[in-house]
Amino acid sequence: MVLTSQLDWNQKIVNDVEARSSVLSRKQQYVLDRKESVKEKIILSQEKQIQKLKTLVQSLQEQLQHCKSKDEFVNDTTGSLTEVLNDMKQQQQQQQIME
Template identity: 55%
Template sequence: MSRPMLLVFLLLVLIITSQFEWKQQLVSDLDATPSISDKQQRISKREEAVKEKIILSQEKNIQRLNELVRSLREQLVQCRSNCTAETFGENVNELDRLHTVDD
């Protein structure tokens, strides 16, 4: 082979092999992308689960507070019907004391 033919042949081999390497890099990049999105999906699912647990916990606290409010209203109604002004004042002081203990 003449020297120019050899150079052209080597240039073609170089171009062809570089094309294969580029395609492999693109394929590996495309393969890596789904794994990243899979990780993001798993993370978002975990975040959703944590948010649901927080919401459920808050709902339980709200229910408990609603029950306490209902109970206090019932006590207030009973107190209005049964208590004198003096015992009412004592009950208010007791409620204030309980309120400060809860805080």
């Protein structure tokens, strides 16, 4: 009878340990799953930010190209106007010399 009680008692301890181990294992798995979920959310958020930055960079490059085109036009026009003004000055000087 004592032997049976000890075996029952030992079995009860083993069962308790296994139950606690199972609970701990489930908790650990839950924690690992949550960590993985958080990592995935962070990665998705970073990918969205990267895409926004790429779009912004592309827009800024287009604006820069547009400004360069305007600058080239202004420089070409200014150069032409300068030539016209110089020609007019020369003509005025020649007319003054002839008079």
